[in-house]
Amino acid sequence: MMRVPTSERVLAYVILIVMAILVIAPVLAGSITAFKPQIIWVSSPPTWIFEPTLENFEFVFFTRKGWVYLRNSLIISVGSVAIALLLGVPAAYAFARFRFRSSKALMQWLISLRMIPPIVVGLPFYAMFLYLERGLGIGLRDTFPGLIITYQTFLLPLVIWMMRGYFAELPAAMEESAMVEGYTRLGALWRVVLPVVWPGIVATAILNFIFAWNEFFLALILAGNRTSTLPMTAGTYIVRTRVEWGNLFAVNLIIMVPVILLTIALRRQLVKGLTFGILE
Amino acid sequence: MSKSYRSDNSNRSFSTRLYQLTQRQRHWFFIAPALIILLLVVIYPIIFSTGVSLFRVTFASQSRPFVGLQNFERMLGNDDFIQSALNTLYYVVFSVSGSFLLGFAVALLIRRVTAGKELLRLILIIPITMAPIVVGLMWNWMLDPLFGLVNWFLGLLGIPGQTMLAQASTARLTVVLVDIWQWYPLVFLIIEAGMATLPRAPFESARLEGVSSWMIFRRLTLPMLRPVILVALLLRTVDAFRTFDIVRVMTDGGPHLTTETLSLYLYRTAFTFSKLSRAAAGSILMLLFIGLISALMFRYLYRDVEVG
Amino acid sequence: MKVVLQDLVKRFANSDRAAVNKINLVIEEGELAVLLGPSGCGKTTTLRMIAGLEQPDSGRITIAERDITDLAPKDRRVAMVFQNFSMYPTMNVYDNIAFPLHAVKMKRGEIDRTVREVAALVNIDHLLGRSVRQVSGGEAQRVALARAMVRRPEVFLMDEPLSNLDAKLRVQLRTEIKRLHQDTGTTFIFVTHDQEEAMTLGDKIIVMNNGDIQQVGSPHEVFFAPKNAFVANFVGTPSMNMLPGAVSGDNGGGYRLQLPGFELSLPARFHDGLARMAGKGVIWGIRPEAIRLVAEAGENTVSGEVELVEALGSRDLIFVRAAEQLFGVIVDAQESVAVGAPCHLHFAGGQMHLFDAESERSLLNDCG
Numbered sequence: 031m032m033r034v035p036t037s038e039r040v041l042a043y044v045i046l047i048v049m050a051i052l053v054i055a056p057v058l059a060g061s062i063t064a065f066k067p068q069i070i071w072v073s074s075p076p077t078w079i080f081e082p083t084l085e086n087f088e089f090v091f092f093t094r095k096g097w098v099y100l101r102n103s104l105i106i107s108v109g110s111v112a113i114a115l116l117l118g119v120p121a122a123y124a125f126a127r128f129r130f131r132s133s134k135a136l137m138q139w140l141i142s143l144r145m146i147p148p149i150v151v152g153l154p155f156y157a158m159f160l161y162l163e164r165g166l167g168i169g170l171r172d173t174f175p176g177l178i179i180t181y182q183t184f185l186l187p188l189v190i191w192m193m194r195g196y197f198a199e200l201p202a203a204m205e206e207s208a209m210v211e212g213y214t215r216l217g218a219l220w221r222v223v224l225p226v227v228w229p230g231i232v233a234t235a236i237l238n239f240i241f242a243w244n245e246f247f248l249a250l251i252l253a254g255n256r257t258s259t260l261p262m263t264a265g266t267y268i269v270r271t272r273v274e275w276g277n278l279f280a281v282n283l284i285i286m287v288p289v290i291l292l293t294i295a296l297r298r299q300l301v302k303g304l305t306f307g308i309l310e
Numbered sequence: 311m312s313k314s315y316r317s318d319n320s321n322r323s324f325s326t327r328l329y330q331l332t333q334r335q336r337h338w339f340f341i342a343p344a345l346i347i348l349l350l351v352v353i354y355p356i357i358f359s360t361g362v363s364l365f366r367v368t369f370a371s372q373s374r375p376f377v378g379l380q381n382f383e384r385m386l387g388n389d390d391f392i393q394s395a396l397n398t399l400y401y402v403v404f405s406v407s408g409s410f411l412l413g414f415a416v417a418l419l420i421r422r423v424t425a426g427k428e429l430l431r432l433i434l435i436i437p438i439t440m441a442p443i444v445v446g447l448m449w450n451w452m453l454d455p456l457f458g459l460v461n462w463f464l465g466l467l468g469i470p471g472q473t474m475l476a477q478a479s480t481a482r483l484t485v486v487l488v489d490i491w492q493w494y495p496l497v498f499l500i501i502e503a504g505m506a507t508l509p510r511a512p513f514e515s516a517r518l519e520g521v522s523s524w525m526i527f528r529r530l531t532l533p534m535l536r537p538v539i540l541v542a543l544l545l546r547t548v549d550a551f552r553t554f555d556i557v558r559v560m561t562d563g564g565p566h567l568t569t570e571t572l573s574l575y576l577y578r579t580a581f582t583f584s585k586l587s588r589a590a591a592g593s594i595l596m597l598l599f600i601g602l603i604s605a606l607m608f609r610y611l612y613r614d615v616e617v618g
Numbered sequence: 619m620k621v622v623l624q625d626l627v628k629r630f631a632n633s634d635r636a637a638v639n640k641i642n643l644v645i646e647e648g649e650l651a652v653l654l655g656p657s658g659c660g661k662t663t664t665l666r667m668i669a670g671l672e673q674p675d676s677g678r679i680t681i682a683e684r685d686i687t688d689l690a691p692k693d694r695r696v697a698m699v700f701q702n703f704s705m706y707p708t709m710n711v712y713d714n715i716a717f718p719l720h721a722v723k724m725k726r727g728e729i730d731r732t733v734r735e736v737a738a739l740v741n742i743d744h745l746l747g748r749s750v751r752q753v754s755g756g757e758a759q760r761v762a763l764a765r766a767m768v769r770r771p772e773v774f775l776m777d778e779p780l781s782n783l784d785a786k787l788r789v790q791l792r793t794e795i796k797r798l799h800q801d802t803g804t805t806f807i808f809v810t811h812d813q814e815e816a817m818t819l820g821d822k823i824i825v826m827n828n829g830d831i832q833q834v835g836s837p838h839e840v841f842f843a844p845k846n847a848f849v850a851n852f853v854g855t856p857s858m859n860m861l862p863g864a865v866s867g868d869n870g871g872g873y874r875l876q877l878p879g880f881e882l883s884l885p886a887r888f889h890d891g892l893a894r895m896a897g898k899g900v901i902w903g904i905r906p907e908a909i910r911l912v913a914e915a916g917e918n919t920v921s922g923e924v925e926l927v928e929a930l931g932s933r934d935l936i937f938v939r940a941a942e943q944l945f946g947v948i949v950d951a952q953e954s955v956a957v958g959a960p961c962h963l964h965f966a967g968g969q970m971h972l973f974d975a976e977s978e979r980s981l982l983n984d985c986g
Binding site: 034038039042043045046047049050052053054055056057059060063072073074075076117118120121123124125128130133136140142143144145146147148149150151153154155156157158179180182183186187190215240243244246247251261264265268273275278279282285286289290293294297300301304305 | 336337339340341343344345347348350351352355356358359362367415416419420422423424430431432433434435436437438439440441442443444447448449450451452454456457459462491496499500502503541545548551552554555558559572573576577580581586589590593594596597600601604
């Protein structure tokens with residue numbers, strides 16, 4: 031390992047700790063507002079000592095139907111990740127294993143999908159859903175299936191890229207061996223490959239869940255009263271005249287905490303997902 | 311040669327040839343479902359949008375006259391569109407460079423740290439895990455002119471209260487800073503991962519030869535990290551280009567459109583002013599633009615990385 | 619069982635050249651056949667087609683008269699051992715060996731008996747409870763062998779199973795595979811790029827290059843009677859000394875060979891082959907083992923100087939610069955010479971090889 035002079039190390043520590051404070055301070059300071067009683071939400075200078083209360087959470091959760099939004103967010107995130115895995119894992123396997131003429135071009139096309147701004151798909155989706163509803167009576171706007179389908183635009187390519195990487199790490203001989211030993215390719219996949227690649231599937235699922243969970247733009251356009259997600263409701267606590275800060279941060283915490291916990295569980299695999307597997 | 315083996319194919323049974331065909335085309339069984347969905351949710355909408363942009367479509371009226379490229383002309387001749395495009399460019403330039411420098415610096419610094427490295431890293435990447443909308447709302451609270459922590463802190467230092475988000479002169483920069491705060495961990499993680507994969511031998515030999523740290527950095531680290539740096543820049547660029555969530559909750563484009571981004575402007579055009587066709591034209595222009603930028607960056611990237 | 623390959627062709631999408639170029643091959647029942655060749659020669663592709671892991675573009679494969687060309691791998695009654703894969707990492711040794719038996723829905727008690735029997739055969743019966751992490755590379759490859767044997771296949775296919783092991787283990791396992799072959803009496807097809815491995819293992823060696831079969835023969839045949847220049851060069855370490863030359867008739871009805879810088883007289887056994895070579899170029903070759911150091915210059919000798927000596931143990935490989943050519947010569951370590959020493963090389967006529975420079979075919983062993 032590289033030997034670092036003490037002075038350099040001290041400097042590194044100082045800068046990084048300052049950075050860490052700049053990162054964590056707003057998050058913590060904001061988050062404790064969620065536990066403040068309403069009277070001191072906007073006290074200035076800020077009140078640091080107070081009796082913590084859960085009344086904001088109660089209000090957000092029950093009076094404002096936060097549990098419904100939480101449920102919606104869960105249905106949409108879990109549903110869209112499940113569909114993306116179902117469609118994406120087999121495709122990723124094929125890209126990792128089979129040599130065929132268009133495989134490289136198709137993989138590059140999949141990367142290029144990462145570049146498309148959501149507005150470019152969100153806009154026509156809104157119009158398409160509208161026409162479907164008026165013309166054929168198929169209602170997809172403000173429905174879970176509608177959102178789950180739409181979310182495939184960014185989840186599916188990511189699943190394929192990440193999983194392709196995990197499959198490529200395994201020797202092809204693993205399932206070929208099983209095939210010679212009496213199993214079909216699908217049987218070999220199920221009994222031999224899947225148990226090995228399982229951690230990769232979990233990591234892929236978690237990262238995609240985070241993306242779906244945090245998604246705001248497409249939900250804003252395509253969700254409605256029936257399917258509102260947590261990020262969408264966060265904005266509703268800004269009323270024209272005043273902001274219900276305590277309630278807002280209660281919602282923020284409900285959005286944030288699961289993701290931070292998942293990130294801690296995932297930290298080793300994070301880069302693979304965030305870079306879309308371009309780095310390999 | 312090819313003739314001779316084609317001819318002995320002809321006397322094979324139908325089932326044999328079917329088996330061969332399924333063996334040779336088996337990848338499609340795996341790929342087709344995903345591919346069909348992607349064509350349906352990405353390619354078809356873009357085609358649809360292109361179609362819409364050539365007509366005058368509104369949500370209210372049933373008639374949809376063909377207007378050719380008129381919507382594109384209108385968009386390009388529209389001051390607000392141009393203004394939001396320029397703002398977007400401003401975001402791209404400053405948010406990308408800011409988050410890049412900060413992320414790179416953190417990646418370099420954290421290598422010099424031993425105890426508490428994992429904890430530091432975990433804290434430092436928190437922003438990227440937060441929903442952009444949550445980040446925006448949180449900073450709204452931090453920057454509130456009356457009770458926000460930032461002004462309170464400035465007050466302690468004797469600096470009078472600022473209304474950063476309400477002033478045209480500071481709003482754009484403030485939003486960019488928040489964007490940097492959220493996204494520098496992406497660069498940090500990518501660069502750190504890239505540095506972990508660098509071979510050690512060249513660095514050890516350079517150090518044995520007495521090359522200075524700065525020269526090692528410039529002549530070895532930077533060139534070897536080039537593909538990684540390009541990936542980081544590429545991803546940051548496409549993300550900055552689509553900025554919506556943070557701006558939407560912090561300034562909603564104001565004051566006086568100084569923070570309006572393309573995504574925000576097109577959203578408004580379509581859903582507030584119901585000019586769907588014009589927004590579609592604008593989004594196609596936006597797609598072409600980002601396509602051009604990333605194609606250029608990609609070509610640069612492909613020169614030395616094997617992608618896929 | 620007897621394995622027959624008939625006009626087998628395989629092309630890959632990303633290459634113009636056929637990976638396997640219409641080959642024909644018969645492997646008799648109970649034979650240990652070795653497919654030998656450099657990487658990319660088509661030997662592994664051939665093996666994978668027999669296993670069913672690749673589909674031939676045309677041609678037939680039969681095992682014991684049964685056409686298996688269009689059968690799925692699982693229905694071919696073959697077993698395969700791979701180079702870079704030995705154990706399913708999510709199962710312990712026992713479950714690995716039992717895995718192929720579950721595919722045929724064997725009863726539990728019978729599975730248990732079979733697993734223990736086979737494990738004993740490859741000396742891993744004490745490892746049955748171990749996981750992947752608790753076995754060494756050699757042990758893992760024994761597990762792969764056991765898994766291959768457990769279903770009593772008609773043909774064993776081995777794709778460089780020893781290449782990833784260290785030298786000592788490789789030799790040890792090689793012997794065991796040979797013993798396994800003798801004990802089971804089953805047909806083995808073994809792929810390797812290591813010609814020493816091929817020589818020690820094979821009853822029959824099939825030398826391949828560029829998708830074609832170059833020669834089929836016993837280890838002795840491919841070594842002593844190579845059919846063409848490729849086989850001569852590829853088989854044997856250190857490789858054969860080879861030089862381009864031209865042949866001319868002498869007055870006595872014999873032939874002389876002009877080589878760069880010197881001349882040799884050719885023995886009578888070449889005469890038939892040389893009759894149709896008038897005026898054409900040839901390639902002359904002689905193995906390092908066939909060159910002798912002699913005290914004095916004479917007929918079929920060339921003089922030079924020792925340039926380099928490599929110790930091989932009981933013998934030395936010396937490189938001699940003579941007539942501006944570099945010759946590899948194997949000598950006994952006792953009679954070895956010092957670098958810089960002058961010496962005379964004698965080429966015994968009986969051990970020379972001659973190849974047509976154009977077709978690279980041997981003038982002796984490939985007259986048909």
